[in-house]
Amino acid sequence: MKTFRLQLRFLLPLALVLVAAAYLSLPLVDQLTQRWFSRDLDIRGRLIANALADPLTQALAEGASPRVQALLERTVRDERLLALGLCAPDGRLLQASSAFPSELGCRAAAPAGSELSALHRTDGGPVHLRTQPLVIGGSHSADLVLVHDFSFVEHRSQDTRRYLLYLIVAMGASMALITMIVAQLSWRGWVAGARALLRGEGLVRPLAAPAPELAPLAAELRSRLRRLEDEYRRARGPEGPWDAPRLRQLLGTELSGQEVIVVSNREPYIHEHGAGGLEVKRPASGLVTAVEPVMRACAGTWVAHGSGSGDRDAVDSGDRVRVPPESGDYTLRRIWLTEEEERGYYYGFANEGLWPLCHVAHVRPVFRQSDWDSYRAVNQRFADAVAAEARSEDPIVLVQDYHFALLPAMLRERLPAATIITFWHIPWPNPEFFGICPWAPELLRGMLGSTILGFHTRHHCRNFMETVDRQLEARIEPEHDTIFHEGKETLIENYPISIDWPSEQAAAAWPPVPVCRDRVREHFGLGPDALIAVGVDRFDYTKGILERLYAVERMLEKHPELRGRFSLVQIAAPTRSALDEYRAFQRRISDLAERINARFGGPGHAPVHLVAEHHDHAALLELYRAADACVVTSLHDGMNLVSKEFVATRDDEQGVLVLSRFAGAAREMTEALIVNPYHVEETADALHRAITMPPQEQRERMASLRSTVHEFNVFRWAGRMLGDAARVRLRERIAQRVEGMSHG
Numbered sequence: 001m002k003t004f005r006l007q008l009r010f011l012l013p014l015a016l017v018l019v020a021a022a023y024l025s026l027p028l029v030d031q032l033t034q035r036w037f038s039r040d041l042d043i044r045g046r047l048i049a050n051a052l053a054d055p056l057t058q059a060l061a062e063g064a065s066p067r068v069q070a071l072l073e074r075t076v077r078d079e080r081l082l083a084l085g086l087c088a089p090d091g092r093l094l095q096a097s098s099a100f101p102s103e104l105g106c107r108a109a110a111p112a113g114s115e116l117s118a119l120h121r122t123d124g125g126p127v128h129l130r131t132q133p134l135v136i137g138g139s140h141s142a143d144l145v146l147v148h149d150f151s152f153v154e155h156r157s158q159d160t161r162r163y164l165l166y167l168i169v170a171m172g173a174s175m176a177l178i179t180m181i182v183a184q185l186s187w188r189g190w191v192a193g194a195r196a197l198l199r200g201e202g203l204v205r206p207l208a209a210p211a212p213e214l215a216p217l218a219a220e221l222r223s224r225l226r227r228l229e230d231e232y233r234r235a236r237g238p239e240g241p242w243d244a245p246r247l248r249q250l251l252g253t254e255l256s257g258q259e260v261i262v263v264s265n266r267e268p269y270i271h272e273h274g275a276g277g278l279e280v281k282r283p284a285s286g287l288v289t290a291v292e293p294v295m296r297a298c299a300g301t302w303v304a305h306g307s308g309s310g311d312r313d314a315v316d317s318g319d320r321v322r323v324p325p326e327s328g329d330y331t332l333r334r335i336w337l338t339e340e341e342e343r344g345y346y347y348g349f350a351n352e353g354l355w356p357l358c359h360v361a362h363v364r365p366v367f368r369q370s371d372w373d374s375y376r377a378v379n380q381r382f383a384d385a386v387a388a389e390a391r392s393e394d395p396i397v398l399v400q401d402y403h404f405a406l407l408p409a410m411l412r413e414r415l416p417a418a419t420i421i422t423f424w425h426i427p428w429p430n431p432e433f434f435g436i437c438p439w440a441p442e443l444l445r446g447m448l449g450s451t452i453l454g455f456h457t458r459h460h461c462r463n464f465m466e467t468v469d470r471q472l473e474a475r476i477e478p479e480h481d482t483i484f485h486e487g488k489e490t491l492i493e494n495y496p497i498s499i500d501w502p503s504e505q506a507a508a509a510w511p512p513v514p515v516c517r518d519r520v521r522e523h524f525g526l527g528p529d530a531l532i533a534v535g536v537d538r539f540d541y542t543k544g545i546l547e548r549l550y551a552v553e554r555m556l557e558k559h560p561e562l563r564g565r566f567s568l569v570q571i572a573a574p575t576r577s578a579l580d581e582y583r584a585f586q587r588r589i590s591d592l593a594e595r596i597n598a599r600f601g602g603p604g605h606a607p608v609h610l611v612a613e614h615h616d617h618a619a620l621l622e623l624y625r626a627a628d629a630c631v632v633t634s635l636h637d638g639m640n641l642v643s644k645e646f647v648a649t650r651d652d653e654q655g656v657l658v659l660s661r662f663a664g665a666a667r668e669m670t671e672a673l674i675v676n677p678y679h680v681e682e683t684a685d686a687l688h689r690a691i692t693m694p695p696q697e698q699r700e701r702m703a704s705l706r707s708t709v710h711e712f713n714v715f716r717w718a719g720r721m722l723g724d725a726a727r728v729r730l731r732e733r734i735a736q737r738v739e740g741m742s743h744g
């Protein structure tokens, strides 16, 4: 009905145009036919007159009127020629064929001696007159008048008019029909196109280019949606506190019933065969620290490499185990890798290639073809496993870190409707530096399979966009933080990671600070007035442990009064020890620590306590709470969670954080003593200032740091990411509903 009314709008003007055309064209056609036939009759008349001229003039000259009469009668046997007459120059009718209309006479003809045609209406109908002068003996002596029947012209004109009318009506009908069909088809196409737009095709993720006539509408819709999203993101500013219940609420409302799958290399729980049978351990990893609370809140599935010696004994027949062991909140699905795969994908491409590439820590990245092949194959295996674990077509998949740069695009192929959020936990270097990777474009293409791509800082987001700009044919829209590549849109956003801020009950159960100090002093054999600095890291060259030791050495050179009183307790969890670079680095650190201890230590006192061991949560807590200063001197760090953990444990508001300006955390934690770890003198001075800082200044700085980390906690990190994912999904759902309504 709607389309019929729309079509009427086309048809009425069409009908009006056709009526006007008929009204104007019919008299014109009449005139034209009359003119054409008169001209025909003129030519015919002249021919007949010329043929008669000689015998007539001769018969007239001889005065033979019966011959004249016979000539006239014989000529009018032609079916169109009605009559012939001869007029004298004075206008008298001299002689005429028998059918000559009496009412005409010679008056109706042209003036004597002139050649002319005219139309006349007689009692018998319309006639055409033609006058032809006859010359006898050199002078004009009579006029021959030819009378042609003209009624047949009128009949033909009527016929022509009728046929023309039929033609106009037929043309009008066919034009109307064609218009209706075309209108119907294009309306359907248009509606389908608009629906596709609302679904987001050609708009949010232009899979196929929209129809050209829809392009302006698509552009308008796209820019409006974007503006709304931008406004939303900007308006987000300071928001209420985030905690586990709020994250659960988000998962229970905006993402209610949605499936969440995490994929990472490192598993959150490792089963090892120990003296007491199968033991469960938590690895030293910032990633696990951050993602675990999210998984507890949403009870999803975590897909990870099963690396523990007892991992296979802990899983069921589907390689799954419920974790944490005490509550079984979510499922851990383990993937098994061969030694060769681990060597190529993990140690090789990820840790000898991408890790130094992204950290710019002056360790040369190594790129081997075999490592790359292995990296690709393992990414594919994980992508297949995630697709197999998915119970829905559109799960939310959280891809973690640089081990899986290719996985997002691979997964997108398997689950096109999935919302893929990739978080890159390490820094992103500048485009020149990233360009040295032989497979830079492939890595970027893989990452751009994500719906959302997250980094810790805006600086890393910018570096990534510039790298894509150099390496790929992609449309980058910095004002919206998006990249369009191969018809897909990826939001590039910064989500600073953090820790799970300890609850009041948890904090109430902590041993008091003096107790912690006593225990640590006792454990390391330190004196009662000892000044304690702590360092807690994975034993990695990017953490600046070497630079930290140089700073300790320099401080003790400059401040001899601290010798015998100051100690750095450096906890370093062994990591990637299978790599030469790491083993050499760890040896160098041990040698340096020994040298410093030899230089400034004494009987029963060592300025550096290097403990290359993994510590449990309680041991770390004790250490953080016992410290006068915590030293974080990363040469480059995506964020660094140790700095935040230290602050979180200091509810006594004492203790000073010395923090590298090259750690992402330095952007938020501005009340720390910020240092350039490459600058030994500056770092040594900052360390000295930290351990001698008056308690009041410590309190002011620590209180401010605590309120920052409390607010910017890990639930905010996850909540913002999942909130963005929920918005993308909501947008797609609205489009589907609009489509449903227009069907109805």
Ligand code: ADQ
Residues within 6 Å of the ligand: 283, 284, 285, 286, 287, 289, 290, 425, 426, 497, 536, 537, 538, 571, 572, 573, 574, 613, 614, 615, 616, 620, 637, 638, 639, 640, 641, 642, 645
């Ligand atoms: P990491 O390089 O692992 O993380 P970091 O953020 O400092 O660095 O996290 C280390 C984690 O391991 C902390 O939770 C710490 O408590 C724990 N840890 C360190 N040494 C330990 C030890 N000896 N025993 C027990 N636990 C220990 C990567 C990036 C970081 C980013 C995180 C999170 O390199 O920049 O902050 O991911 O995104």
